[in-house]
Amino acid sequence: MPDDSPSPASPPSSPSPPSSPASGPPASPAGPAPAPPLPLADRLYLLAWDPGTGGLTRNPHLHLLVRAGALADLAQRGLITEERGAVVPDLDARTGDPVLDGLLELIAESRPRSWKRWVRHEARLTLTAVRDRLVAQGFLRVRTRRVLGVFPRRGYLLQRPEAVAGLRSAAELALRGERGAAEVPAADAALVALAAAAELRTVVSARDARAHRARIAELALRTGRAAPALRKAVADAKAA
Template sequence: MPYGSLALPARIFLLAWDTGKNRIAGAPDLHYAVRACALAELAQRGLLSDADGIVTPVFGARTGNPVLDGLLELVEESRPRKWRGWITHKSRHTLDAVRDQLAAEGYLRTERTRIFGIFPSRRYELERAGYVEVLHAEALAVLRGPVPVHEVPAGDAALVVCAATGKLRGVVPGKERRQHNERLAALTDRAGAAAPELPELMRTLRKALASAVASAEAARSGGGGG
């Protein structure tokens, strides 16, 4: 996927954008999927590891990407947590940082508005619809094939796994998740191709994301609001 310098959290944010409606749609738990992508990329870069289920950073390491580095700093400064804990803890901070980064780099346009004519707010509109449409098409190609899983870049594999597990319905509808469940399992391992310990870590991360999303869905259906 030729997406320049965009990291996985930014790419999954754009994947959730409905270009027809010009807004994010079908992704109520996008903040969890964005955080999972950030964790996956840091792990792929060797900056996060698993120590008996605990997310462990390389202290002092930085990537130069403000979103990834912001999460690294948060992990360093916080009490130890498991992967599910890091998917949910202050996950909207990462979502906001991604949105600000995309606006600064010209992928989104920001307009200042007022709610009810009183409360200041910001509205975001997509500036690069063609880019997002290509991103969608390439993500679906990773999910459906025909490219063999072992030829899929590890980052692309992680992106699609997080999009499916995070239930971004505009990208991977429920029917597609079920239909391609075996390929998603293989893509999960492919996301950890860089090091022997990474496939198990990616499987753990996928389970943690699925658990966080399931809990949010249960809260919404029970009137808890997620």
């Protein structure tokens, strides 16, 4: 039969000494810090990929689009300006972004060129640098195939389709959202305006381009000279 008599009371415990800041490591944060937003050129390049197939959609102006994104990024940071129709860099400036800093150096070491010429001049260098960075960050994966069973051919596959889906949602909100164009973040405004100028149909379809022409024009005003320069470069490429 169980014993129901009360157990003797235990002696009161002595209070714990107050902790000091040096008594242990600080409490860990609730979670990892959010990753910084991708640069504009990287976002534009990723938006050309199809999350469903993992492949790159066809756009002959993609290298021009990525270069224009890098130029717009530098302009929004105040690191390139225009003098007498030519793009002029801040010779002492550095961003810490190797793609943008490489473009700044290229502009500084070259003869003066207009915005449209800088959209075109060696634009594939910027695209390659962006693509290689996205591979290193895990957004893309290198795939090597053999042509005719002999010749190796290097290709790429999208590794993070959810990232592209998120970018598309942000672009759609900038294009169709209820906020006025002046209230859209500058990078999002540039993304939509440049995508429309380069006819990147994964972001701005031909129907959207017609239906939202006024909105796109308002967003382009937030982009500075990069959007009209890209539009002219694309027109020249199509006429060639």
